[in-house]
Amino acid sequence: NGNWVTEKDVTINGKTTSQYLASVILENLPERPFNIRMVRETADSTTDQLQNRTLWSSYTEIIDVKQCYPNTAIVGLQVDAEQFGGQQMTVNYHIRGRIIQVPSNYDPEKRTYSGIWDGSLKPAYSNNPAWCLWDMLTHPRYGMGKRLGAADVDKWALYAIGQYCDQRVPDGFGGTEPRMTFNAYLSQQRKAWDVLSDFCSAMRCMPVWNG
Secondary structure, X not given: OOOOXXXXXXXXXXXXXXXXXXXXXXXXXXXXXXXXOOOOOOOXXXXXXXXXXXXXXXXXOOOOOOOOOOOOOOOOOOOOHHHHOOOOOOOOOOOOOOEEEEEOOEEOOOOEEOOOOOOOEEEEEOOOHHHHHHHHHHOOOOOOOXXXXXXXXXXXXXXXXXXXXXXXXXXXXXXXXXXOOOOOOOOOOOOHHHHHHHHHHOOOOOOOOOO
């Protein structure tokens, strides 16, 4: 009807030596379109001992429905801003990596091989450079799978390379570790040959086109 309606009153009390960030959730909103405004009732400070300048930084629309994010890892966090002094927190994540195709007789956790490999593959997590390279060569979405077929890649050579990478070597602290592992993420599009060369460099080899 053209009149403003007060949806929520917010009171901010406390002290901080830096910018204080706060979020307010408005519910029971009317049908769109509608306007939102923020009005501060406290007068501007006239002394250096009090800084109460207030800014509306942004707003986010929350849609309470199930969403599908194909090929994407999504993380949602809700924290109390008071725990961080009103400052924007920094969040770091340890990325384990993708589920890729590995030999059917391979245990990627123990890095062991059982029996004779029949050439078949199975999905599993692995940071073995040989099978990370296989994934990049054959995956049709982010790899070269639309250009190369599985028959174009010598998987038997990769099998031998993978076994070499999994051999245990001294870690310099009295224990052992795999000879080579591959832990990386791609954040931008690059030439395929450059990416493959980087993958191969992790296991001291180089790609060769034969065909």
